[in-house]
Amino acid sequence: xxxxxxxxxxxxxxxxxxxxxxxxxxxxxxxxxxxxxxxxxxxxxxxxxxxxxxxxxxxxxxxxxxxxxxxxxxxxxxxxxxxxxxxxxxxxxxxxxxxxxxxxxxxxxxxxxxxxxxxxxxxxxxxxxxxxxxxxxxxxxxxxxxxxxxxxxxxxxxxxxxxxxxxxxxxxxxxxxxxxxxxxxxxxxxxxxxxxxxxxxxxxxxxxxxxxxxxxxxxxxxxxxxxxxxxxxxxxxxx
Amino acid sequence: xxxxxxxxxxxxxxxxxxxxxxxxxxxxxxxxxxxxxxxxxxxxxxxxxxxxxxxxxxxxxxxxxxxxxxxxxxxxxxxxxxxxxxxxxxxxxxxxxxxxxxxxxxxxxxxxxxxxxxxxxxxxxxxxxxxxxxxxxxxxxxxxxxxxxxxxxxxxxxxxxxxxxxxxxxxxxxxxxxxxxxxxxxxxxxxxxxxxxxxxxxxxxxxxxxxxxxxxxxxxxxxxxxxxxxxxxxxxxxxxxxxxxxxxxxxxxxxxxxxxxxxxxxxxxxxxxxxxxxxxxxxxxxxxxxxxxxxxxxxxxxxxxxxxxxxxxxxxxxxxxxxxxxxxxxxxxxxxxxxxxxxxxxxxxxxxxxxxxxxxxxxxxxxxxxx
Numbered sequence: 337x338x339x340x341x342x343x344x345x346x347x348x349x350x351x352x353x354x355x356x357x358x359x360x361x362x363x364x365x366x367x368x369x370x371x372x373x374x375x376x377x378x379x380x381x382x383x384x385x386x387x388x389x390x391x392x393x394x395x396x397x398x399x400x401x402x403x404x405x406x407x408x409x410x411x412x413x414x415x416x417x418x419x420x421x422x423x424x425x426x427x428x429x430x431x432x433x434x435x436x437x438x439x440x441x442x443x444x445x446x447x448x449x450x451x452x453x454x455x456x457x458x459x460x461x462x463x464x465x466x467x468x469x470x471x472x473x474x475x476x477x478x479x480x481x482x483x484x485x486x487x488x489x490x491x492x493x494x495x496x497x498x499x500x501x502x503x504x505x506x507x508x509x510x511x512x513x514x515x516x517x518x519x520x521x522x523x524x525x526x527x528x529x530x531x532x533x534x535x536x537x538x539x540x541x542x543x544x545x546x547x548x549x550x551x552x553x554x555x556x557x558x559x560x561x562x563x564x565x566x567x568x569x570x571x572x573x574x575x
Numbered sequence: 576x577x578x579x580x581x582x583x584x585x586x587x588x589x590x591x592x593x594x595x596x597x598x599x600x601x602x603x604x605x606x607x608x609x610x611x612x613x614x615x616x617x618x619x620x621x622x623x624x625x626x627x628x629x630x631x632x633x634x635x636x637x638x639x640x641x642x643x644x645x646x647x648x649x650x651x652x653x654x655x656x657x658x659x660x661x662x663x664x665x666x667x668x669x670x671x672x673x674x675x676x677x678x679x680x681x682x683x684x685x686x687x688x689x690x691x692x693x694x695x696x697x698x699x700x701x702x703x704x705x706x707x708x709x710x711x712x713x714x715x716x717x718x719x720x721x722x723x724x725x726x727x728x729x730x731x732x733x734x735x736x737x738x739x740x741x742x743x744x745x746x747x748x749x750x751x752x753x754x755x756x757x758x759x760x761x762x763x764x765x766x767x768x769x770x771x772x773x774x775x776x777x778x779x780x781x782x783x784x785x786x787x788x789x790x791x792x793x794x795x796x797x798x799x800x801x802x803x804x805x806x807x808x809x810x811x812x813x814x815x816x817x818x819x820x821x822x823x824x825x826x827x828x829x830x831x832x833x834x835x836x837x838x839x840x841x842x843x844x845x846x847x848x849x850x851x852x853x854x855x856x857x858x859x860x861x862x863x864x865x866x867x868x869x870x871x872x873x874x875x876x877x878x879x880x881x882x883x884x885x886x887x888x889x890x891x892x893x894x895x896x897x898x899x900x901x902x903x904x905x906x907x908x909x910x911x912x913x914x915x916x917x918x919x920x921x922x923x924x925x926x927x928x929x930x931x932x933x934x935x936x937x938x939x940x941x942x943x944x945x946x
Contacts, residue, residue: 388788418788424781428596429589440585441789489790 371538417491427471476507586799632680774853829909847933
């Protein structure tokens with residue numbers, strides 16, 4: 337079950353009157369953790385939503401392939417997991433009921449579901465809270481539950497839109513550990529973040545500013561390209 | 576079109592859990608229709624009652640009989656402190672709101688008036704409510720005609736003696752007539768408001784995005800989200816029907832299968848309307864407002880309160896586009912008459928056509944909005 341590769345080619349997208357993406361091109365290699373970094377308003381969420389198929393680009397295209405074989409939009413939808421900035425859950429459903437609902441959405445057989453649910457609950461440390469309604473979870477736990485619902489389907493492409501925003505440092509660390517724990521040969525992870533310290537954790541970094549892709553590559557290469565020692569400096573220089 | 580039973584079951588269970596955990600939803604779904612049925616069933620009556628009635632005449636047998644028959648009918652009430660034989664100005668009784676209807680005999684009495692064959696008997700009515708006044712007029716004419724006939728007077732060309740037979744609703748009981756219509760109205764209101772809001776809620780809270788990017792299809796989202804409300808709609812129909820039959824003693828002359836077919840068709844049409852509304856709104860508040868905007872004319876143009884035949888032709892075509900109208904016609908016919916096959920299938924056909932059109936529009940709109 338190899339991971340998916342995504343290629344964004346010359347994508348432009350207008351959101352209302354604002355030009356959110358301008359001729360953006362980037363390759364998201366299979367099996368890696370990609371970080372889309374940029375300040376607020378850079379176009380990160382728009383790019384993630386285009387990749388998730390929630391938005392259609394005005395210009396350009398997005399192509400997905402698995403082992404060099406192109407995939408149709410329906411196939412991509414089946415193996416893509418999307419974690420929005422606000423991982424909206426149903427506040428009156430418990431963690432277990434959420435997992436069971438997503439089991440039915442993914443049409444997962446019972447035996448693998450139970451195995452995966454147990455594994456996810458253990459990995460997130462949420463086992464004691466399975467019967468707690470989502471509305472009564474802390475911010476970090478709420479995000480973990482959102483991530484569990486996405487990971488239950490074992491997606492080959494995981495899209496995370498600022499997953500660590502608004503959570504405490506411990507929960508941020510736990511969420512990243514979780515992402516790294518599941519990323520690998522079978523899953524490509526694309527994560528957007530405005531926390532520059534998180535860029536260093538990614539295998540590949542894509543720098544987005546004002547809707548333009550400024551650079552892509554390994555974190556060290558990108559920093560060398562801009563002649564900086566910290567990602568924040570890239571944007572401060574650009575200001 | 577992809578429809579997996581497992582996914583739809585998942586939606587069904589989720590929706591039911593959410594409804595059961597929300598007391599406000601239970602209140603809106605079950606308590607409000609029950610209250611509406613009981614309240615409207617008791618209060619909304621088009622029968623004219625409690626008419627303050629005075630017979631102004633010199634004492635006589637006919638005057639006596641007219642008054643006692645009127646009071647015995649249950650429609651009229653006696654005005655205390657007024658003696659019909661000593662009323663100097665009958666019009667003043669109406670003007671001062673002491674009486675609503677005053678039957679005035681000529682000075683020589685009712686006997687003389689009836690003997691002459693014509694009827695120079697005056698009926699004074701307070702017609703500030705014209706509809707009520709017309710009904711009161713009918714009641715009084717009927718009473719005068721009956722009393723005259725029983726006393727051997729031939730009214731000739733005067734009052735027309737009608738031999739009236741009331742069919743299907745012998746006591747012209749408004750409750751029996753209203754409950755089948757209230758059943759449609761209440762169920763429609765609940766399905767439109769709650770169903771529409773449930774879909775709008777997914778949009779408002781952002782959970783709809785998760786559903787869109789999940790592997791489930793547009794059809795599964797649509798059916799999964801509406802199926803619980805379809806079942807709830809049928810439960811409400813059953814509940815109101817039970818209240819009508821057990822609580823109000825309305826007759827139930829039709830067959831259950833006819834009720835079932837009509838209920839299924841109109842529940843589907845109501846949910847299609849809810850789905851259509853949900854495609855044009857973004858929040859629950861907007862869904863609620865849009866539902867109210869739709870419901871107001873839909874109820875008034877459904878025949879629940881005003882006969883469709885009374886609506887001017889310019890607006891009557893709107894009634895024919897209203898699924899509520901066909902449901903009301905069918906429920907009234909099934910419950911009160913026992914259902915006439917031709918009439919039943921004709922309404923079912925129109926209801927089915929409207930349901931198909933509404934469902935197709937809702938599906939296309941829903942699909943294009945989600946895509």
